[in-house]
Amino acid sequence: MGVGRNFSSTIFLLFVVLLLIPCTEQLQTSHAHTLLRIKKLLNSPSVLSTWNTSTDFCNAEPSASLTVACYEDNITQLHIIGEKGTSSLPENFSIDSFFTTLVRLPSLKVLSLVSLGLWGSLPSKISRLFSLEILNISSNFLSGAIPQEVSVLRSLQTLILDNNMFNGSVPKWMGELSLLAVLSLPNNSFSGSLPNSLRGLNTLRVLSLSMNQFSGEVPDLSGLTNLQVLDLEDNRFGPEFPSLASKVVTLVLRKNKFSSAIPEELSSYYQLKWIDISFNRFVGPFPKSLLTLPSITYLNIAGNRFTGMLFENMSCNAELDYVDFSSNLLTGKLPTCLLSDSENRVVRYSKNCLASGEQNQHPYFFCRNEALAVGILPRKQKKPTRMAKGILALSIVGGITLGVSLIGLLIVLVRRAQFGKRTMKIPRTRLIQENVSTGYSSKLLSDARYISQTMRLGGLGLPPYRTFSLEELERATSNFNTSSFLGEGSHGQMYRGELNDGSLVAIRCLKLKRRHSTQNFRHHIELISKLRHRHLVSALGHCFECYLDDSSVSRMFLVFEYVQNGTLRGHISEGLTEQKLTWTQRIAAAVGVAKGIQFLHTGIVPGVYSNNLKITDVLLDNNLAAKISSYNLPLLAENVGKLGTGVHSSALKEHNARGRTIDADKVDVYDFGVILLEMIVGKSILSKDEVDIIKDQLQWGITADDVSLISIVDPVICKACSEESMKTMMGICLRALSEEPAQRPSIEDVLWNLQFAAQVQDEWRGDSQCQSSKESPVSSSQRPSSQLTSW
Ligand SMILES: *[C@@H]1O[C@H](CO)[C@@H](O)[C@H](O)[C@H]1NC(C)=O
Ligand SMILES: *[C@@H]1O[C@H](CO)[C@@H](O)[C@H](O)[C@H]1NC(C)=O
Ligand SMILES: *[C@@H]1O[C@H](CO)[C@@H](O)[C@H](O)[C@H]1NC(C)=O
Ligand SMILES: *[C@@H]1O[C@H](CO)[C@@H](O)[C@H](O)[C@H]1NC(C)=O
Ligand SMILES: *[C@@H]1O[C@H](CO)[C@@H](O)[C@H](O)[C@H]1NC(C)=O
Ligand SMILES: *[C@@H]1O[C@H](CO)[C@@H](O)[C@H](O)[C@H]1NC(C)=O
Ligand SMILES: *[C@@H]1O[C@H](CO)[C@@H](O)[C@H](O)[C@H]1NC(C)=O
Numbered sequence: 156m157g158v159g160r161n162f163s164s165t166i167f168l169l170f171v172v173l174l175l176i177p178c179t180e181q182l183q184t185s186h187a188h189t190l191l192r193i194k195k196l197l198n199s200p201s202v203l204s205t206w207n208t209s210t211d212f213c214n215a216e217p218s219a220s221l222t223v224a225c226y227e228d229n230i231t232q233l234h235i236i237g238e239k240g241t242s243s244l245p246e247n248f249s250i251d252s253f254f255t256t257l258v259r260l261p262s263l264k265v266l267s268l269v270s271l272g273l274w275g276s277l278p279s280k281i282s283r284l285f286s287l288e289i290l291n292i293s294s295n296f297l298s299g300a301i302p303q304e305v306s307v308l309r310s311l312q313t314l315i316l317d318n319n320m321f322n323g324s325v326p327k328w329m330g331e332l333s334l335l336a337v338l339s340l341p342n343n344s345f346s347g348s349l350p351n352s353l354r355g356l357n358t359l360r361v362l363s364l365s366m367n368q369f370s371g372e373v374p375d376l377s378g379l380t381n382l383q384v385l386d387l388e389d390n391r392f393g394p395e396f397p398s399l400a401s402k403v404v405t406l407v408l409r410k411n412k413f414s415s416a417i418p419e420e421l422s423s424y425y426q427l428k429w430i431d432i433s434f435n436r437f438v439g440p441f442p443k444s445l446l447t448l449p450s451i452t453y454l455n456i457a458g459n460r461f462t463g464m465l466f467e468n469m470s471c472n473a474e475l476d477y478v479d480f481s482s483n484l485l486t487g488k489l490p491t492c493l494l495s496d497s498e499n500r501v502v503r504y505s506k507n508c509l510a511s512g513e514q515n516q517h518p519y520f521f522c523r524n525e526a527l528a529v530g531i532l533p534r535k536q537k538k539p540t541r542m543a544k545g546i547l548a549l550s551i552v553g554g555i556t557l558g559v560s561l562i563g564l565l566i567v568l569v570r571r572a573q574f575g576k577r578t579m580k581i582p583r584t585r586l587i588q589e590n591v592s593t594g595y596s597s598k599l600l601s602d603a604r605y606i607s608q609t610m611r612l613g614g615l616g617l618p619p620y621r622t623f624s625l626e627e628l629e630r631a632t633s634n635f636n637t638s639s640f641l642g643e644g645s646h647g648q649m650y651r652g653e654l655n656d657g658s659l660v661a662i663r664c665l666k667l668k669r670r671h672s673t674q675n676f677r678h679h680i681e682l683i684s685k686l687r688h689r690h691l692v693s694a695l696g697h698c699f700e701c702y703l704d705d706s707s708v709s710r711m712f713l714v715f716e717y718v719q720n721g722t723l724r725g726h727i728s729e730g731l732t733e734q735k736l737t738w739t740q741r742i743a744a745a746v747g748v749a750k751g752i753q754f755l756h757t758g759i760v761p762g763v764y765s766n767n768l769k770i771t772d773v774l775l776d777n778n779l780a781a782k783i784s785s786y787n788l789p790l791l792a793e794n795v796g797k798l799g800t801g802v803h804s805s806a807l808k809e810h811n812a813r814g815r816t817i818d819a820d821k822v823d824v825y826d827f828g829v830i831l832l833e834m835i836v837g838k839s840i841l842s843k844d845e846v847d848i849i850k851d852q853l854q855w856g857i858t859a860d861d862v863s864l865i866s867i868v869d870p871v872i873c874k875a876c877s878e879e880s881m882k883t884m885m886g887i888c889l890r891a892l893s894e895e896p897a898q899r900p901s902i903e904d905v906l907w908n909l910q911f912a913a914q915v916q917d918e919w920r921g922d923s924q925c926q927s928s929k930e931s932p933v934s935s936s937q938r939p940s941s942q943l944t945s946w
Pocket of ligand 1: 248
C-alpha cells in the first residue's frame, strides 16, 4: 500500500512537472533543434561556433555575420555570413537535406546564407518558405537554373544570387513577382535575352545583371518608374540604347555590344549620378549636356566612337569628380571647367584628337576619317560610291541628329501612350503605392531589426501615422479654446495644439455634411496617411467624432505637423525686410515646392492634382524648407463641394471644362508659376489681372537690357543674384504661366530648370566671394549602387 501511494504521488508529481513546462519551451526546442541541425549540415563553420544545445537563439546578441530574429516563437530572420572565400562544402553535403531542414522554419521572412560553400542546384522545396521577403544567397557555388518554384514566393521583394554558378535564363514568371524591388544576379553564368515580362515589375528599384552572358535587346524599361539602378556591365546586350524611366540614378552599360547613338532624353534625367557606358560601340555626337546634368558625379564614355568638337568654354557640373573620354573620336579642346580643381577630379581623355597636349592624342585627320567610317557603318545604309566625302560627312551628321531627335520624340510619344494605359490598369484595391525609398511591407517593418536602418534613411523624423482620441485633441487645444484657434479656411477650422509629449500640431476640424460610417472613409484615410513628404505639411493622424444614434461620423479631425516659421508670402512680400529671403533661399524654396508638387503628382497612386496652390499655403519650417500645407485631399473637396476663388479661378474653370485627366497636372504648374512670379517681383499678387500685367512686364524685361530688368525684380534680391539663374527662373515662370496648358512645362521640367538655376547661382556665389570651396576627394572606385541596394 505504501508503495502504491508513493507510486501514485510520483505520477502526480511528474504530471505537475509536465504541466509546468510551458508550451513555448517545446516550440523553441524544435526550432533550436533545426538550427543545430543546420549547423551540422554546414559542417560547423566557425561563424556558428557559439551555437550549442544551451544557446538562447532568439535572445542572442546579433552580429554582422550571425543574426537570428524571432517573432513570438517563430524564427523570422536568419543571417549566416561565412568567411570570404570559403571553399565549397565536402562531397557528403546535400543541398536537398539542407533545405529539408531549412523549411522547418516556415515563418522565415529574411534569409541570408552568404559565403558558406553551398553547392548543388536550388531545390524546389524552397517554395515552402512562402513568407520569404528577402533572400540573399550570394557567394556560394550554387548552379543550375532558378527553379520555377521561386515563382510561388509572392512576398519576395529582394532576390540576391550574386557570385554563384547559376545558369539558364531569367524566367518569364519573374515578371509575376509583383513586389520585387531588388533583382541582383551579378557574376553567374546566366544567358539568353531578358523576358519582356520584366516591364511589369513596376516596384523594381535595382536591376543588377553584370558579369553574365546575357544577350539581345534590353526590354523596354521605361515603365519601371521606380528603377534607380541598372547595371548590365559585362554582358552582350545591344545594339539599341535601353529605354528607361527618368528616375535612374546609376546606369552602367559598360562592356556590352551597344552600337546606337545616345538618346537625347538622357540629358533630362535629372537624378542621374553615375553613367558608365564605356567599352561599347556607341556612335554619334557626344551629348555635351551630360556634363551639366544636375546630379552627375561620374561619367565614363571611354572606348566608344563618339564624335564631336569640345570647346574650352563649355560648362560642367562642379560635382563631377570622374570623367573619362578616352579612346573616342573627339576633336577641339578640353573644357577648362574640367581642368580646374584637378586634385579632386580624375579626367582622362587620351586617344582622341584633342588639341590639348598633355595626354596622348591622335592627329586631327585620324578622328575625321574614322568618324566618316563610323558614319558609313550603321545598318541598312547603302554603301556610298560616288558622293564627295565632305557632303557625305555633312549629311551623315545631319541625319544622325535628325534621327536622334525623331527617336527621342517617338520615345516620348510612345511613353505618353503607355503611361495613359498604365494608369488605367492599376487595380482599385492597390490604391496606394509606397514611396520609392520604402519598398518593404509594414508587416516586415514591424519586427525587423534588419530593416530599421532602411527606414531611417527614408524617414522624415515624423512619428508614424496613427489614430488620435477625441480626449487627446481636446486636451491639446484646451477644449478647442479660442486661444488655440488659428483660422478658418474653405476646408474647415484650424487649431493649434500641444500634445502630451510637448510636440506642436495643427488640427483641422471638418464638420461633415452627409452621414457616412467610418468605413466609408477608409480609402481617404489610407491616402492621407501616405501623404508624407519633406515638402508637404504631413498628416500625423486623424480622429472621428460620431453621432450617438447611428454612429455615423459627425466631425473629423485631421492632425498635421505644425510648421513654425510662417508663410512663404510672409518672407517674400510682407513682413520686415530683414526677414526677406535672399535669392539663393528663394530658389531653394521654389525647388522645395516643386518637389512637393512632384510628389503629389507621382509619389502616390492615384496622383493628387489641381491643388489650388497659393503662396499663402506654402509654409516654411525652422530651416526655411518650404512645405505645401493645403493640398487637394479628395475628402476635403467632396465635403466642401466648391473650390476656392482668387487668382486661380481661370485655371480652375479650364480644369473643370476639360475634365480631370487632361492637363490636370498643368493646373498646378500654372499656380506654381504665380508663386514664382511673386518670388521674383517681391510683392503680393492678388488677382488674375495683376498676374497678366506683371507677366507682360517680365516678358518684356527678359528680352530687354539689364537696367529695365531690375525695375521689375524685387530690389532685395537684385544685390546677390546671378543673371543666369534669374533668367532661368524668369523663363520657367513665363512658360508655367502660358495660357495654353499644353504649352506649360511638366513639373519635372520645372524642377530641372530650378535645380539648374540653383546650381548656377551657387557657382556664381562661389566666384563672387572668391571662395574655392575644396570638397574632399570622393573615391571613384565605389559606385553609388551599393548604397542604393541597401535602402
Ligand atoms: C561530412 O564529412 C566530414 C568529413 O569529411 C565529416 O566531418 C562530417 O561530419 C560529414 N558531414 C555529414 C553531414 O555527414
Ligand atoms: C555553450 O556555449 C557557451 C558559450 O557560447 C558556453 O558558455 C557553454 O558552456 C556551452 N554549453 C555547452 C553545453 O556546451
Ligand atoms: C508561427 O508559425 C506557425 C506555423 O507557420 C503559425 O501557424 C503561427 O501562427 C506562427 N505564430 C506566430 C505568432 O506568428
Ligand atoms: C548579401 O549579403 C551580404 C552579407 O551580408 C552583403 O555583403 C551583400 O551586400 C548582400 N547583397 C546585396 C546585393 O545586398
Ligand atoms: C565571381 O564569383 C566567383 C565565385 O563563383 C568568385 O570566386 C569571384 O571572385 C567572383 N568575381 C568577382 C569579380 O566578384
Ligand atoms: C546548366 O548547368 C548544368 C550543370 O550544372 C547543365 O547540366 C545544364 O545543361 C546547364 N544549362 C544551360 C542552359 O546551360
Ligand atoms: C564658345 O566658344 C566658341 C568658339 O570657341 C563659340 O563659337 C561659342 O559661341 C562659345 N560659346 C559660348 C556660350 O560662349
